[in-house]
Amino acid sequence: MGTFKIEGGHQLKGSIQPQGAKNEALQILCAVLLTPKLITIHNIPDIVDVNKLINLLKKLGVKIEKLSKGTYTFQADEVNLKYLESDEFKVDGRGLRGSIMIVGPLLARFGKGYIPKPGGDKIGRRRLDTHFEGLIKLGAKFRYSKEDQFYGVEADKLKGTYMLLEEASVTGTANIVMAAVLAEGQTTIYNAACEPYLQQLCKMLNRMGAKISGVGSNMLIIDGVDSLGGTDHTMLPDMIEIGSWIGLAAMTKSELTITNVSWNDLGVIPNVFRKLGITVEKRGDDIHIPAHTDGYEIQSFIDGSILTISDAPWPGFTPDLLSIILVVATQARGSVLIHQKMFESRLFFVDKLIDMGAKIILCDPHRATVIGHDYKSTLKATTMTSPDIRAGVSLLIAALSAKGTSTIQNIEQIDRGYENIDERLRAIGAKIERVE
Missing domain, CATH: 3.65.10.10 (Enolpyruvate transferase domain)
Structure with a gap:
């Protein structure tokens, strides 16, 4: 069984191209x-x-x-x-x-x-x-x-x-x-x-x-x-990978460009990240994320109530990105309710984030409230296991932003959906090592 060793807390820089979908x-x-x-x-x-x-x-x-x-x-x-x-x-x-x-x-x-x-x-x-x-x-x-x-x-x-x-x-x-x-x-x-x-x-x-x-x-x-x-x-570029890199840039306060994203096929994805306070810039067919050195603030609904982000059939928000949104919210200013309607076990990976110091209340199998740290308290490194593809990448993003060296086991789950992820992340400055 393969393992990733990740030294977190480093800013990344450069450009990354999404794989085919x-x-x-x-x-x-x-x-x-x-x-x-x-x-x-x-x-x-x-x-x-x-x-x-x-x-x-x-x-x-x-x-x-x-x-x-x-x-x-x-x-x-x-x-x-x-x-x-x-x-x-x-x-x-x-x-x-x-x-x-x-x-x-x-x-x-x-x-x-x-x-x-x-x-x-x-x-x-x-x-x-x-x-x-x-x-x-x-x-x-x-x-x-x-x-x-x-x-x-x-x-x-x-x-x-x-x-x-x-x-x-x-x-x-x-x-x-x-x-x-x-x-x-x-x-x-x-x-x-x-x-x-x-x-x-x-x-x-x-x-x-x-x-x-x-x-x-x-x-x-x-x-x-x-x-x-x-x-x-x-094939189109993978929209889930594009969303993953947006979340990675925000969490690590990194300036990243995601190239050739096929903007017309991204639907509401860029706007959902903007609701978390993340700057998502359109540059031709690229996405540019500036370094969020001052953090990012979650919006509220127009009546002042807490923002809810939920999945829905297209053109609604894809359920595959809710795990990424949840992780990104752990370092935002403000709070958000994540509502995963489709799968009843998909939010169960949050216990690993709580172990890292995240403030998350798992309301029930489908809903979690996240209270952001606003970087006043960084996530702490830990050892964890990837339960599925999207949760695995979410934990990887958390580890890259955390203080110290984290270990992620069962990375075969991540490899099921992400091509040469460790090599591509090292190319933009990540400290990640694959250990068989």
């Missing part, structure tokens, strides 16, 4: 199964979760070639469907939550899709109902083996229909969209997720010959086609 990559890579034609994808992040999915596709028979850093070609012209029923697949599929999104494309193109119950972050329950209910409405027959927790859907031919999703699930919407593009007739998906990464998937599918309208809204209309062709696709 992890959550987009997991959708886009599954979409290569929809066509036998060649697909080229650029800006693929070199992270554990994405590499696991690439390896799974390879075992499925997809021909994969790495052209350069972050650029690969994929051709699914000889898919090995027998692998889906192997014991090896049951192990491989469980190791990655994103593997659920191979089901829609396989069902649409080959008439069957299987998946073991996927793993991933321990942040609370993550239902698969939206995925399978949508595929059943398209005409699939569903089966589930309770004994080995193995899901399956089969259909001779999918047929378009109208559906109203119970939740605006991003991965659920992606799975249903990938199935519907090859279904017979028209499919309408209402209460669809509309995150930029889902938009990217729809734009890619349209370039491949799909007919999807309403992209960017919560109602997608899909006219099924007989087949799809190849395409060339470039």
Whole structure:
């Protein structure tokens, strides 16, 4: 198990470029199964979760070639469907939550899709109902083996229909969209997720010959086609990583420039950080964060009541950044209520911040009140364990701002979502060492 040793309390300086978007990559890579034609994808992040999915596709028979850093070609012209029923697949599929999104494309193109119950972050329950209910409405027959927790859907031919999703699930919407593009007739998906990464998937599918309208809204209309062709696709920068670097700059009083952020796809993210008092400057397509040597002050609502920051489906604030917001608030002037609506275990990492000296009241599994120190009392170094990707990076940011040397164990969780994070942080002056 790997460990980070971090000497905190140092100001950082320079520029950092965000990696390709992890959550987009997991959708886009599954979409290569929809066509036998060649697909080229650029800006693929070199992270554990994405590499696991690439390896799974390879075992499925997809021909994969790495052209350069972050650029690969994929051709699914000889898919090995027998692998889906192997014991090896049951192990491989469980190791990655994103593997659920191979089901829609396989069902649409080959008439069957299987998946073991996927793993991933321990942040609370993550239902698969939206995925399978949508595929059943398209005409699939569903089966589930309770004994080995193995899901399956089969259909001779999918047929378009109208559906109203119970939740605006991003991965659920992606799975249903990938199935519907090859279904017979028209499919309408209402209460669809509309995150930029889902938009990217729809734009890619349209370039491949799909007919999807309403992209960017919560109602997608899909006219099924007989087949799809190849395409060339470039992934967006990772908005969660961008938010992480904004938080890092503020917490360490550092002047940082985050380059090529695709401002138009960041939604409310910059403004939420501004509500914490952080200066977020737009410079072309870069974000510049000046050194907050005098700290930063949390705004209140216009009636003077305490600010609440909560997650919501896009264009609301992404739940993946609430852990970062919580950590950044520990050194702000003022107080804020963090309301994590989606996952009931995601705030449980705050005990580690309390050990470091943060003033946090965990009201219940979904809400925490943070009373900022205003740098009058710095966080203290400690030894901690990363429980999930986003909490892990939040603890890393806390350690970089703390006095003394901290140790973070179970950094494999961080590596699942952040590419070469220690090397990239050292390049801007961080004192961080990876110990195996």
